[in-house]
Structures are given as C-alpha cells and as structure tokens.
Amino acid sequence: MPALPFCHAFRPRLPLLRFPFLVYVAYLVVMLSLRPATAAAAVPVSNTGECGVTMSCPTALAGPASCGPPAGGATCGAPAIASIGNQGGVNVGAGNPINVISGNKYQREDDLPALPGVLGLEIVRHYNSAYSTVGTTPGILGRGWKLSYETDLYVIGTTLQIMQADGTRVIFSRDANNPSLCSTANPANGRMQILKRTRGEDYAWTWPDGRVLNFDSNGKLLQIVAPTGEFVSLQRDAAGVLMQVTDPQGRQLRLRYPERAATGGGRFGGVASIASPVGTFTYRYGNVLPNGSTAPAATVGANLAGVRYPDDSGRIYHHDDARRPTFLTGISVVGAATPAPQRLATYLYDIDGRAVLSVRGTPARLATGADGKPVKPARLVEGTGIGQVVLDFATPGQTRLTNSLGQITVYRHAIVGGEFRLLEARGAGCFQCGVVNMRYGYDRLGRLVDATQLATDGEALATQHTELDLLGRAVRITRHTYSRGQATVPTMLARYVYADNLPVPGMIARPSVVPGKELITHITYGTQANDRLLPAEITDTGYAPPVDDRADAEPISRTVRYRHDLHGHRIEVDGPLPNAPDKPGPDNSDITRNEYDPTHGLLTRAVAPGGGVTEILERDAALRPVRIRTSDGSVSQTTVLTRNWRGQPTQVSVVAGFLRPGRLDLERQQVRTLTYGYDIRGALTTITLPGNRINRFVRDGAGRITQRILPDGSRIAIDLDTEDRARATSATSATSATSPDAVVLRSATYRYDARNRITDIADPLGSIEHFDYSNTGQIAALTNALGTTTRLTHDDNGLLVAQTRADNTPDAARMTLTRDSHGTPTVITDPNGVTTRRQYDDFGRKVAEASPDRGVTLYRYDLAGHVVARIDETRITVRYRYDHADRLVTMGLDRSPALVAHAYEGTRLTATTTVAEDDPTRVIERVRYQTDALGQITAETRWMARVDAAPADRDAALPGLSMTTTYRYDDAGRPTSVTLPDRHHITYRYRDRPDAGAATSTGGALREILFDDQIVVTDIRQSILGGLTGYTTGSGIGQQIEFDQRGQIVALRALTEARRPNLEAAGSWSQVQAWFKRRPIANGTIIYSQANHYDAAGRLTELRRQTGTTAPRWTPPILAEHFDYDRLDRLTTSDADGVPTRMRYDKGGNRITETTTQTARRYHYAAGANRLIALTQSGTPEATRSTVAHRTGASPASASDDSQQLQSAWFYHSTGVPLARWNVGPISERTDAQSLPDPSRRIVYNSARRPIAVHDGANRLLARYFYNGQGERVAKS
Incomplete structure (x- = not known):
C-alpha cells in the first residue's frame, strides 16, 4: 500500500468549497505537525458550532481523520451488514472492549438484532471513542456513534477511502490503466468499480463473498446487495440524509429527525426516533457538562444521552470525563417499572484520550468500616470491580493489562502493512480478553499467517502456518511443534x-x-x-x-x-443415500425439500425424509415465526409463540392432536405451555413449566447468574469473583413450616493458579481434588483427598496418550493410547499389557477392532453412517437396516436378516416383532405401542409365544401370553396411573399446593403412591437437589434417609410414625407386630438403623446396622462391616463382624485372589487377555493343577498350586464369547493328569454372552433360557 503524506479529513466536492481557504491551509499545517495517533484529537471545532445533520453547514470533518492506521473499529473483526470487518484475524479487545493497541473504546449496541431473512433489518449502533473527539463531526446518532448502515465513501486524491460503520477503514487506489477500477493491496478487502453517470461517478464495492455495496457520487451508501440478488435500499433526502431503510423482505426502518426549529441555537439534530416493525426506538442527545469541565456547554450537545425501547425500558449513556466530555464513560439500564438506573459499565480515559479502564458496573472500591478505613482483610465492596481491566500504554509498542485480580498480561504490537497488528499476548489474560500466550506473524500486507502457542514461560510449543495465494485465499495450512x-x-x-x-x-x-x-x-x-x-x-x-x-x-x-x-434459497437437499428408482422424494428417499414465501423469501414449509412436514403458519410484524406446525402424517403439533419486542419468547404453547383423514381430532388435543420472564436487560429470569413449576434465576449487578431457584424451592448458588470464576457453589434445601431454615445439602470451594486454572476443589468434609498443569497448559496430574495421583501425558497436539493411576506407588497402573492422523485412539494398552487395536476410516467410523478379550470385529456402514453389519472373526454377521428417514427397520443375521422388525407411524415407533432365529416364519414376540399426541406412551401390549409352540406364520393367531400395560398422565406430563397386565393399578399423587407455612412452591413433587387405591407409600419427602430423604409406608413404618454434604447416604432409619397407620394396610401392620412378638410398638420407636462412614475420598469404610426392640434391659447388638481399599479404589478387605475377606487384583483390575479364614480362592485369566478361565480353591492336587493349564491355556504356575482345587472353568470362542462354564464337584483321587474331574454343572452361552442352557455332570439338560429381541429373559424351561 503506497504511503500517503497526509489524508484529507474533509468530505469531497461541494462541502469542501464552502470551507474558508485560510482555515483549510491552517488545518493542513496542524495535521502535518502532529503524530498520526494524536491527529484526531487536534482537529479544530467547526466554526459554526454544533449543527444538525439536516442543516446546510460545513461538514469538513466527517471523513478519515489520519493517514496512519485507523484507531477505530471492532476489536474482533467480525463482519457486519455494511462493514467488512477488521482483516487482522486476531481479537485485540479487552474488557468491554478496549482496543489494547490503540486504546479505542469500541461499543456495539444491538437495539434490534437482525430480523430473519437475507440482509434482515437491524438497528445496530457502533461507538468508537477515537471518533468521539470534539472536532469530529457526529453521525446521525450522535458523536462517536454510527448506525450499521452508515458506511461512507470518500474520494481523496487518487484514493477512495471507505469509513465503515464499525469504525474500520478500507483504502482503494485508482488504477492508472483503467480509471473505472480501483485496487487494494489486500485482496480480502474486495474490489471497487467506478461507474460513470451523468451526475458524476457512482461506486460499487464488491466483497470477496459477493456482497455489493453501492454508493452515489457523494459517497453515500444507497444499496446493499446480497450475492443471491436480494438487496437493502437506503432512501435519502435531497441533502443525502438517511430517511428510510427497506430490507429484501419489505420491512422498513423510518428515521425521524427533529424539525429545523427544534435544532436552533446549536442543538444537535440527530435521529429522534426510528420506527421499526417491532415498535419505535427514541433517542435523545445532550447532557450536562461534568464537574470540572471548562468546555463550552454546546460541546456536549451531540452526545447520545439515551435510548428508549418500545417497552419504555432503555439505556442511559454517561459522559463524565471533565477533560473529554464527549467521550462515553458508562452505560446504565433503566426499566419502565424501575426508573432507578442500574449501572452496566464504566470506562475511563488517560490524558491522551486512550481508554485505560473498563469495568462491569462500577470500578473496584475497597470496603470500609464505620471509621471510614478499609476493613481487614481487605476486600472490595460487593458488586464493584467486576471484570475490571486497566491498560498502561507507557511503553511504545507494548500495552500492559492488569485484570481485576491484579494479574498482568503484556501485549506487543506494531504497524504491519499500514495496520495495527498484535504480535504477542502473554500473561494471565482476563475473562473478556482474547486468547493469551500466543504469538502472531503476518505477511507484508498485515494478513495473519502464523499463530504460535506459547508455554507459560514463553517457550514456543506449536505453530500453525497458513499459506496464502495472490488473492489472499488460504491454500495450505500446516502445523509444526518445537x-x-x-x-x-x-x-x-x-x-x-x-x-x-x-x-x-x-x-x-x-x-x-x-x-x-x-x-x-x-x-x-x-x-x-x-x-x-x-x-x-x-x-x-x-x-x-x-x-x-x-x-x-x-x-x-x-x-x-x-x-x-x-x-x-436452498430448496432441496439430496443424499448421501441412493434415491428410489421411481419418482424420488421425501416419501421414499433421503431428500429434504423447502418452500419459501414468494413475497418475503422466508421459509414456509420443509418436508424431511419420511414425510415429516414443518410449516411456518404465521409470522409477526417483524416476520419472526409465531405459529409453527409439525406433522408426520398421524400426529400434528402446533407451537404458538408469544414474543416480546426483542423476539424472545414469553410464552410457548404446544397444541398436539391426532390426524384423522382430512382434519385434526379436536377431542384428543393436548396442550403444554411454558412461560418465560426477563429483566430489563433482556436476561432470562423465570421459566414456568406445566404444572406451575417455576425455575427462577437470580442475577447480580453485572447480569451474572448467582442463584437458580428450582420449582421445589431448593437453590443452587454460585459465588463468582471479579474474573467470573466460581469461588464457591452450594445447593440448599427449600424452607417449609416444619423446616424454616434452609439446609446446605452440598457445597464446594475452588482455588486457581496465576493463570486462572483451577487447582483445588474442596468441600466442608475436606479436599476433593487437586490439579497440576504442564508447561503446555494441559492437566498433568490429579490428586485426590488421600494423596493418590493420576498422572496424564499428552502429545504435541495436546491429546491424551497415557494415564497412570496411583502414580509412584506399588499399585501404579498405566494405560497408553496411540492415535491416528485424525487424533482418534487406535491402540489402547491397558495396565495388564492387553492391547486392543481399532481402525477408523476417514469419515471417523470404526471399521475394525481386534481385542484379546473379544476377538476381531469388523463394521460396515451405509452412506449415511449407520452401522449395517457387524462381523466377528467366525464370519457371523449381525445386520441392521435403516430406512431413508434414519429409522432402524430390521436387525438380524445373514440367514435371517429380520429377526427383529420395527414398525412406525410417522416418527413414532408403534410395533416391534421378533421371530425365531431358526425359523423366520415363527413369531416369538410382538410388542405394540400406543402414544398420545405428545409422544408419551399410553399403552404397551406385549405378546410372547409359548416356547413350545409349533411353527406358524407370523400373522397367525398363536398360543402365547399377551400382557397390556396402560399409562395415564396429567396436564403437566407427569404419570398419574399405571394399569398392570393383571388389572391391578398404581396411582401417583403430587404436591400441587404448598404445605401450610411453606415459603415456596412444592414444585409438583411426588407425594404418595397407591396400589389398587390403597396407600403403599405416603408422605414422600424429597427435593430436586437433596434426593429422597424419607417416606412412610402404608403400614405406618417411617423411613428416614440422611445425606452428608457430598450427597452420600450417612444414615438410614425405620421407625413407627406418630400418626395412625393406614387401616387399609392393617394386614401388613399386623405382620410387623408379629415379627416383634410384642405388644404394639410405641410411636416413634426405631426398629432399624444404619450408619455409613466414608473416608476422605468418599469410599464406604464402615457400615453399622442395628435392629430395634421393645424388650426391657436388652440392647440389640450392632452389626458392623469394615471395608478397605487400595490406591486404585478397589475393595481389598471386607470385614463382617470380625470375619475378614481379603482381595487382591492385577494391574488391570481383575481380581486374582479372595481369601477368608476358611478358604483361599484364585481367579485365573487367559495369557495376554482379561478373560476369566478358571476359579480354584484350596485343596487341589498337582494333577488337577496341570489339567487346568492344559485345558484352559493358562500356564501351570498361574493356573493353580498344589493346594488349589478347581471349582469352575470357562471356555470361550475365539471371538471372546463364552461357550460354556463348568462347575466342578468334589475331586476323587485320579492319576490321569490330563483328565478334568466330572463337572457337576455346565452352562452354555449364546453369541450375546447370555446363558441359554444348564447341563448336569451327565450332560442332562437342567434348564433352558429364552430371550426376547431386547435381550430380556422371558422364559425358562
């Protein structure tokens, strides 16, 4: 880009001629004597004072302000409707945000976010403090502000300079060989075409993505054209002032300005209101000079003072800097019902006009005592200093940032290719900062080509390099480590x-x-x-x-x-599955078709594969959907939305019903309604679920959620520090008349290191976890409360490659991973050295697995990514078939591919049919489902054939058992009753009203359960967070459950209740009395108690049980069990009343011994695998030891020893499927070392690892088991 000696800061053509020549010369002298960074601050004030944008007055200072890099612009470079964005590729913002290079305070305010559709209408404002100086002519929305449509073009010498609405600048130079074209050094800026007109030259700026911005001869934006042809029109008056914006959908913004008389006396004549499809937004200007300011009162006349939204809420903009009363120093929000403003943000500037502080709410302030002195230990006033960043620009080419915790981040920067570019960011960062510990490299045009990740000490870890072509397009991306x-x-x-x-x-x-x-x-x-x-x-x-x-x-x-x-508009998506041969469409192929309204071009109808239809039936004035209907041919669901002016839903109602031929079944309609509440910022505050179950969200002054109150009144609280990190969390119970004080159910505290990484989690019971990090920033080790460490190793890409549990201890167990080029684990070696190998294809699908435990398995897929075949190494293939609507249709084997078949109505599963593996014509099970219109199952009918039934056609009436279970629900979707196949029924009742004296709702919690109208469980006490804490049986026995602050059960008690028992359950009560063989037990007597104790790591270490008694002078004994564990949390000792059982394990977690005072068992595993092959017990002679080794493949040393007797042996297929289990009886003396003792029992398994038959020692069948298509055992013969 050629360097320019200076830039004209004037609008071209006629306005320039009106400016006095001597003033023009003086301005050039001043400009040439200033550094580019401070030139904007030195621009003289217009000689006519503040004038309205509709008045005929000099506007010489509306154009670019300097030749150096533009100080303004969005910090993250995101494109906007008329702004191509910053091409630096790196977020240079910190805080709310401030540009860490230039010190520009940038602010984007979305009064009306973009409405639906291409180039949808929006009211978005951009603020740049760099363009907020007294000498800068204000835009139509006040000084420093621009509407998102306010992108202007300036002809300056042989260049065309575009000042974009977001504050960034693009410069084009005229092509000497073709005056109708302009070029730019950076192709990412697009191209400019000059169009000769009778009235002068018009300009067309085409972005790389095809968007075109058309400007008139005065450089005013007239039209924005999408690559697909839709366009936004900007209507202006004769003076070029924007009056109306019309988007492609026909929606309009109408801008109203004050009458000329109202702008007399130097008053600013900016936009007074903007009428939009969602309502009118009003703007006011001018504020009182801040204390200490010596500027003329007219100086602040163009300051944007506030905006009012359609609901009368709004924002207030503060300008409190006495040195620069035109600079934005804060934002407050105000509601229609709460006129007291709430401070959202505060900004401060240095003497050079650079923003040096940004904070949510108000700046940090130390808390003081009654004497006015800071309290000790020092702490901030609650709600101050949230997200505060302070910037120091004292060192050229470097910015030093201090976050709200006092942590430092240093940014290095330079001018590259005529633009500000960030070279390096090192330090702790802040929660509203860009990525830190990074180094960046650029080409000569200032385009990002290198991004290097840095270790905490600044050492380079990895660099991603992007190679660009002549047009600035990425042609190759590589990565290298160091x-x-x-x-x-x-x-x-x-x-x-x-x-x-x-x-x-x-x-x-x-x-x-x-x-x-x-x-x-x-x-x-x-x-x-x-x-x-x-x-x-x-x-x-x-x-x-x-x-x-x-x-x-x-x-x-x-x-x-x-x-x-x-x-x-995309009207069809076809693939990846092959289409039906005849008339392919959504009904028979994986094709999606969309339809659009011919007037506004918005989606009206979408048909998905399978025929599911979604229709937008109604839109509001802003063309946002408010009535949407979905149907699948049998059920129709219509969602009705009520929206506020922001477009947020305030109520969502779903009306569902079954479709009869040609119409909706109105008699069976169901309705579910949810409502939502918001605060004056638009943040969510309440969600009301069906049944009046309300979730509430409590926010602090910065808008952060600090509490969530659940429907039953229990609470989740989070204490956030000023960097938005959780310092503590807690869950508390609800209050009630019987429990007026909330109980803390669980809580935790968190600590962080200097890089804001979590290092410790603890609760009132002690430490939970400690984290250590590597120099690359990954978690290197996790240490639990007992000091046991799990060490993690990562590769150069930051992916886990090894995990060692109980590191540096005798129990250490190491697992390793090898990954393919996509980062997927392909070789997994467990701590025993057993290696599983997996292969994945380029689409990320597992195609093969070889495991010593499971054998070799191959997988095949259809084009949509569904598994259609699973093949084991014996070539047994399980096949799956899906339809074009992504529904599983059949599952089976090669010889019987439809063992299980599924039937659907629309998207709902209605039936599953299972046939016999050896006879596909014989149905062995059929399940039918009925649902309501909301998809809840209302009936399930299961038919199972007799296992001895003769073969028959699948549709024939077969002998068997038919069982139907029905379900009913209330309007909130909660189950209210279940009718069982034997006609007995279960009823559920809920607490839909608060108990007397309760401070909150009950949340619709379950209260009692009845069986055939007799209470079996009542007074159920539970909370969403605390779980079940008690209930009373129908016989009058009360159950109490206590938890500690980790949610662990610490006590169980069963006791008689103080109320009369349920007379309908008197039989059960009599049984309880008979059990004690005493007179009726007094109310409140404990009849059973249990206490659980845990170690610091949350493992159960002791369990103490005691039964109650009414006998005088006799206390029942306490039965105690104790448990010990190794460092891998595996049970090593179970001691029940002084009788211990001890266990040992191998590195992979397989149990290898189990010893009691009476016996010693050993578990034996196949060499190089984790398959259990034998169980031995004390007493086996040498002959048996050798036989076990011979038959199972285990080494004699590992199989047994002289004192071990074979108890059980397992035999496997090569795929890892168990073929049989032999349970061996007592051993008689033998001399043949190669003969196994006669088995007392042999168990046979199927390919799904389920037992299907049991034989005795003479190979006689003792039992046979049968399973349904879901693998559930359904019969035994």
Missing part, C-alpha cells in the same frame, strides 16, 4: 484448491488415516449469478484402512447434492 526450541517438520493439516477467482474452495484435502493418502472434499458450485457461491454438490472421498497387511486400503465416498431457487 523440540528444544527448534521447529520440527511441518504436518499438513489441509490444502485448498479454488476454481477461477471464486473466494470459496472447490477442493479441500486433509491427511487420510491411511499413510500417503488424502481425505478430499470436492465442492461444485452453482452456475448462475445467484448461486455461484452456493454448493450444488459436495463429495467426500477417502479411505478405510486395510484389515491386514495383505489387503489394500478401501476407497470410500459419499455425495450430497443441493438445489437452489432463483434467489439462492
């Missing part, structure tokens, strides 16, 4: 190929999981002007790795096609 400070060989992450000059890639290539191959995405775009940047077809081609070394990698591919209408 070893001893030296860069390693780069790894290619992606490469891009473009068609012609399109800004979007036609091909993207990434490394394949198969070495030397690539995963390639081919993208074909439309051929018309409206869709040339829209994908018409996307094809992924890659590879699945070979299963063994003898095979080649298998190519894989999938394609999705898109169609668009003349306006670029």
Whole structure:
C-alpha cells in the first residue's frame, strides 16, 4: 500500500468549497505537525458550532481523520451488514472492549438484532471513542456513534477511502490503466468499480463473498446487495440524509429527525426516533457538562444521552470525563417499572484520550468500616470491580493489562502493512480478553499467517502456518511443534484448491488415516449469478484402512447434492443415500425439500425424509415465526409463540392432536405451555413449566447468574469473583413450616493458579481434588483427598496418550493410547499389557477392532453412517437396516436378516416383532405401542409365544401370553396411573399446593403412591437437589434417609410414625407386630438403623446396622462391616463382624485372589487377555493343577498350586464369547493328569454372552433360557 503524506479529513466536492481557504491551509499545517495517533484529537471545532445533520453547514470533518492506521473499529473483526470487518484475524479487545493497541473504546449496541431473512433489518449502533473527539463531526446518532448502515465513501486524491460503520477503514487506489477500477493491496478487502453517470461517478464495492455495496457520487451508501440478488435500499433526502431503510423482505426502518426549529441555537439534530416493525426506538442527545469541565456547554450537545425501547425500558449513556466530555464513560439500564438506573459499565480515559479502564458496573472500591478505613482483610465492596481491566500504554509498542485480580498480561504490537497488528499476548489474560500466550506473524500486507502457542514461560510449543495465494485465499495450512526450541517438520493439516477467482474452495484435502493418502472434499458450485457461491454438490472421498497387511486400503465416498431457487434459497437437499428408482422424494428417499414465501423469501414449509412436514403458519410484524406446525402424517403439533419486542419468547404453547383423514381430532388435543420472564436487560429470569413449576434465576449487578431457584424451592448458588470464576457453589434445601431454615445439602470451594486454572476443589468434609498443569497448559496430574495421583501425558497436539493411576506407588497402573492422523485412539494398552487395536476410516467410523478379550470385529456402514453389519472373526454377521428417514427397520443375521422388525407411524415407533432365529416364519414376540399426541406412551401390549409352540406364520393367531400395560398422565406430563397386565393399578399423587407455612412452591413433587387405591407409600419427602430423604409406608413404618454434604447416604432409619397407620394396610401392620412378638410398638420407636462412614475420598469404610426392640434391659447388638481399599479404589478387605475377606487384583483390575479364614480362592485369566478361565480353591492336587493349564491355556504356575482345587472353568470362542462354564464337584483321587474331574454343572452361552442352557455332570439338560429381541429373559424351561 503506497504511503500517503497526509489524508484529507474533509468530505469531497461541494462541502469542501464552502470551507474558508485560510482555515483549510491552517488545518493542513496542524495535521502535518502532529503524530498520526494524536491527529484526531487536534482537529479544530467547526466554526459554526454544533449543527444538525439536516442543516446546510460545513461538514469538513466527517471523513478519515489520519493517514496512519485507523484507531477505530471492532476489536474482533467480525463482519457486519455494511462493514467488512477488521482483516487482522486476531481479537485485540479487552474488557468491554478496549482496543489494547490503540486504546479505542469500541461499543456495539444491538437495539434490534437482525430480523430473519437475507440482509434482515437491524438497528445496530457502533461507538468508537477515537471518533468521539470534539472536532469530529457526529453521525446521525450522535458523536462517536454510527448506525450499521452508515458506511461512507470518500474520494481523496487518487484514493477512495471507505469509513465503515464499525469504525474500520478500507483504502482503494485508482488504477492508472483503467480509471473505472480501483485496487487494494489486500485482496480480502474486495474490489471497487467506478461507474460513470451523468451526475458524476457512482461506486460499487464488491466483497470477496459477493456482497455489493453501492454508493452515489457523494459517497453515500444507497444499496446493499446480497450475492443471491436480494438487496437493502437506503432512501435519502435531497441533502443525502438517511430517511428510510427497506430490507429484501419489505420491512422498513423510518428515521425521524427533529424539525429545523427544534435544532436552533446549536442543538444537535440527530435521529429522534426510528420506527421499526417491532415498535419505535427514541433517542435523545445532550447532557450536562461534568464537574470540572471548562468546555463550552454546546460541546456536549451531540452526545447520545439515551435510548428508549418500545417497552419504555432503555439505556442511559454517561459522559463524565471533565477533560473529554464527549467521550462515553458508562452505560446504565433503566426499566419502565424501575426508573432507578442500574449501572452496566464504566470506562475511563488517560490524558491522551486512550481508554485505560473498563469495568462491569462500577470500578473496584475497597470496603470500609464505620471509621471510614478499609476493613481487614481487605476486600472490595460487593458488586464493584467486576471484570475490571486497566491498560498502561507507557511503553511504545507494548500495552500492559492488569485484570481485576491484579494479574498482568503484556501485549506487543506494531504497524504491519499500514495496520495495527498484535504480535504477542502473554500473561494471565482476563475473562473478556482474547486468547493469551500466543504469538502472531503476518505477511507484508498485515494478513495473519502464523499463530504460535506459547508455554507459560514463553517457550514456543506449536505453530500453525497458513499459506496464502495472490488473492489472499488460504491454500495450505500446516502445523509444526518445537523440540528444544527448534521447529520440527511441518504436518499438513489441509490444502485448498479454488476454481477461477471464486473466494470459496472447490477442493479441500486433509491427511487420510491411511499413510500417503488424502481425505478430499470436492465442492461444485452453482452456475448462475445467484448461486455461484452456493454448493450444488459436495463429495467426500477417502479411505478405510486395510484389515491386514495383505489387503489394500478401501476407497470410500459419499455425495450430497443441493438445489437452489432463483434467489439462492436452498430448496432441496439430496443424499448421501441412493434415491428410489421411481419418482424420488421425501416419501421414499433421503431428500429434504423447502418452500419459501414468494413475497418475503422466508421459509414456509420443509418436508424431511419420511414425510415429516414443518410449516411456518404465521409470522409477526417483524416476520419472526409465531405459529409453527409439525406433522408426520398421524400426529400434528402446533407451537404458538408469544414474543416480546426483542423476539424472545414469553410464552410457548404446544397444541398436539391426532390426524384423522382430512382434519385434526379436536377431542384428543393436548396442550403444554411454558412461560418465560426477563429483566430489563433482556436476561432470562423465570421459566414456568406445566404444572406451575417455576425455575427462577437470580442475577447480580453485572447480569451474572448467582442463584437458580428450582420449582421445589431448593437453590443452587454460585459465588463468582471479579474474573467470573466460581469461588464457591452450594445447593440448599427449600424452607417449609416444619423446616424454616434452609439446609446446605452440598457445597464446594475452588482455588486457581496465576493463570486462572483451577487447582483445588474442596468441600466442608475436606479436599476433593487437586490439579497440576504442564508447561503446555494441559492437566498433568490429579490428586485426590488421600494423596493418590493420576498422572496424564499428552502429545504435541495436546491429546491424551497415557494415564497412570496411583502414580509412584506399588499399585501404579498405566494405560497408553496411540492415535491416528485424525487424533482418534487406535491402540489402547491397558495396565495388564492387553492391547486392543481399532481402525477408523476417514469419515471417523470404526471399521475394525481386534481385542484379546473379544476377538476381531469388523463394521460396515451405509452412506449415511449407520452401522449395517457387524462381523466377528467366525464370519457371523449381525445386520441392521435403516430406512431413508434414519429409522432402524430390521436387525438380524445373514440367514435371517429380520429377526427383529420395527414398525412406525410417522416418527413414532408403534410395533416391534421378533421371530425365531431358526425359523423366520415363527413369531416369538410382538410388542405394540400406543402414544398420545405428545409422544408419551399410553399403552404397551406385549405378546410372547409359548416356547413350545409349533411353527406358524407370523400373522397367525398363536398360543402365547399377551400382557397390556396402560399409562395415564396429567396436564403437566407427569404419570398419574399405571394399569398392570393383571388389572391391578398404581396411582401417583403430587404436591400441587404448598404445605401450610411453606415459603415456596412444592414444585409438583411426588407425594404418595397407591396400589389398587390403597396407600403403599405416603408422605414422600424429597427435593430436586437433596434426593429422597424419607417416606412412610402404608403400614405406618417411617423411613428416614440422611445425606452428608457430598450427597452420600450417612444414615438410614425405620421407625413407627406418630400418626395412625393406614387401616387399609392393617394386614401388613399386623405382620410387623408379629415379627416383634410384642405388644404394639410405641410411636416413634426405631426398629432399624444404619450408619455409613466414608473416608476422605468418599469410599464406604464402615457400615453399622442395628435392629430395634421393645424388650426391657436388652440392647440389640450392632452389626458392623469394615471395608478397605487400595490406591486404585478397589475393595481389598471386607470385614463382617470380625470375619475378614481379603482381595487382591492385577494391574488391570481383575481380581486374582479372595481369601477368608476358611478358604483361599484364585481367579485365573487367559495369557495376554482379561478373560476369566478358571476359579480354584484350596485343596487341589498337582494333577488337577496341570489339567487346568492344559485345558484352559493358562500356564501351570498361574493356573493353580498344589493346594488349589478347581471349582469352575470357562471356555470361550475365539471371538471372546463364552461357550460354556463348568462347575466342578468334589475331586476323587485320579492319576490321569490330563483328565478334568466330572463337572457337576455346565452352562452354555449364546453369541450375546447370555446363558441359554444348564447341563448336569451327565450332560442332562437342567434348564433352558429364552430371550426376547431386547435381550430380556422371558422364559425358562
């Protein structure tokens, strides 16, 4: 970019001629004598004072203010409707935010976020303190503010300079060889075309994505055109003042200005109101000079003082800096019902006008005592200093940031390619800062090409490099790490190929999981002007790795096609599954079709694969959906939304019903309604669920959630520090008449290191977890309350590659991971050295697994990514079939692919049919489901054939058992009754009214359960956070459950209640009395108690039980059990009343011994696997030891010893499926070392690892088990 000696700060053409020549010369002298960074502050005030934008007055200071890098602009570079954004690629904001390089205070205010649709209407304002100086001509919304449509073009010499609404600047230079074109050094800025008109030159600025901004000869924006042809029109009056904005959907903003008489006396004539589809926004200007200011009163006339929203809430803008009374120093919010303003933010500036402080609410202030002195230990006044950042610009090229905790971050920066660029950010950062501990590199045009992650000590860890082509498009992205400070060989992450000059890639290539191959995405775009940047077809081609070394990698591919209408709306998505051969559509293929309103171009109807239809039936004045209907052919659900002016839903009602031919069944309609409440900031405060169950959210002055009050009155609280970190959390119970004080159920505190990483979690019972970090920032170790450490190792990409539990102890167990080029674990070695190998294809799907425990399994997929086949190493294949609507239809084997078949009505599962594996014509189970219109199951009918039934057709009437269970629900969706197959019924009752004296609602908690109208459980005491704490049985026995502050059960008690028992359950009560063989027990007597004790790590260490008694002078004994554990939390000792059982384990967690005072058992596992093959017990002679080893494959040493006797042996298929289990009886003396003792019992398993038969020692069948399609045991013969 050629350097300019100076920039004209004047609007071109006629306004320039009105400016006195001597003043113009004086201005140039002043400009040339100033540094670029301070030139804006030295611009002289207009000689006519403040004048309205509709008045004929000099506007010489409306254009660019300096030749150096623009000080203003959004800090994160995001594009807006008329702003292409900052091209630096790095967030340079801190706090609310402040630009850490220039000190510019930037603020974006969304009065009306963009409405639905392409280029939807919006009222968005941008503020830049760099353009808020006294000498800068204000925009139509006040000094320093611009409406998002206020992007202006200035002709300055041979350049065209665009001052964008967000404050950033783009400069084009005229092409000497083609005066109708302009070029820019950075292709990412797009291109400029000069159009000759009779009235002068017009300008068309085309962005790389195809958006076009059209300017008139005065540099005023007239039109914004989307790449698909839709456009926004800006209507102006004869003086070029913006009067109306019309979006492609026909919605309008109408800007009203004060009458000329109202702007007399130097009053600012900015926009007074903007009428929009959601209501009118009003703006007021001017404020009182701050104390100590010596500026003229007219100086603050153009300050934006406030905005009022359609609901009469609004914002107040403060200007309290005496030196710079035009600078924004804070924002407050005010509500219609709460006129007292609430401070949202505060900003301070240094003597040079740079913002040096940003804070939520008010700046940090030390709390003081009654004597006015700071309290000790020092603390801040509650609600002050939240998110506070202080910036120090004293060192050129460096900014020092101090966050609210006093932690430091240092930013290094420079001018690169004529723009401010961030070079490095190191330190603790802040919660509203960009990424820290990063270093950045740029090319000569200031485009980001390198991003280097830094360790906490500044050492380079990894760099991502982006190679750009001549048009500024990424063509290759690589990543390299560092070893001893030296860069390693780069790894290619992606490469891009473009068609012609399109800004979007036609091909993207990434490394394949198969070495030397690539995963390639081919993208074909439309051929018309409206869709040339829209994908018409996307094809992924890659590879699945070979299963063994003898095979080649298998190519894989999938394609999705898109169609668009003349306006670029996507009207069809087709794929990746193949289509039906005849008339493909949503009913028979995976095709989605969309329809749009011809007037405003918004979606009206979408048909998904399977025929599910979503329709937008109604929109509000802003064209936001307010009535949406979904139907699947059998059920229709209509969602009705009530919205506030922001578009937030205040009520959502779902009306559902079944569809009869041609109409909706009104008699069976159901309604569910939710309501939402918001505060004056628009933040969510309440959610009311059906049944009047209310969730409340309590926020602090900064708008952060500090409490959530649940429907039953229990609370979750979070104590946040000024950096938005949780210092403490707690869960408390609800209050009631019987419990007026809330009880803390659980709580925790948190500590952090200097990098704001969590280091410790503790609760009132002690430490819970401690975290240590590596130099790269990953968690390196976790230490529990007992001091046991789990150590984590990560690779150069930050991915976990090893985990060692109980590190540096005899119990240490290490697991390792090896990953493929996509970062997916492919080799997992457990602490026993047992290795499982997995292979994934380029689409991330697991295609093979080889495990010593489970054998080899292969997986096959359809084009949509569903598993369609699972093959074990014996070539037994389980097959799955899905339809085009993503629904599982059948599951079975090769010889019987439809063992289980599912039937649907729309999206609802209505039936499951299971047939016999050996006879597909014989139905063995059928389940039918009925649901209500909201999808809740109302009936389940299960039919099961007799296991001895003769073969029959699946639709024939078969002998068997039919069982129907029905369900009913209340209007809140809670179950109210269940009728069982035997016609007995269960009833549920809820607490829908608060108990007397309760401070909060009950939240609709369950109160009692009845069986055949007889109470079996009543007075259920539970809370959402505290769980079940007690109940009373129908026989009058009360159950009490106590928890500690970790949610662990510490006590159980059963006692007689003080109330009369339920007479309907007198039989049960009589049984209780008979059990004690005493007279009726006095009310409140404890008949059973249990106490649980835990160690610091939350493991159960002692359990004490005691039964109650009414016998005089006799106390029942306490039965105690004690438990010990190793460092891997495995039970090592269980001592029941002095009789211990001790356990030992191998590194992988398999139990290897179990010893009591009477016996010693050993568990034996297959070599190189975790499969249990034998269980031995004391007493086996040498012959048996050798036999176990011979038959099971275990080494003789590991199988047994001279004192061990074989108890059980397991035999497996090579796939890891158990074939049989032999339970061995007493051993008689034998001399044949190769013979097993006769088994007393043999258990046979099926391929699903379920027992299907039991044989005795003579191989006689003792039992046979039968299962349904869900694997549940349904019969025994």
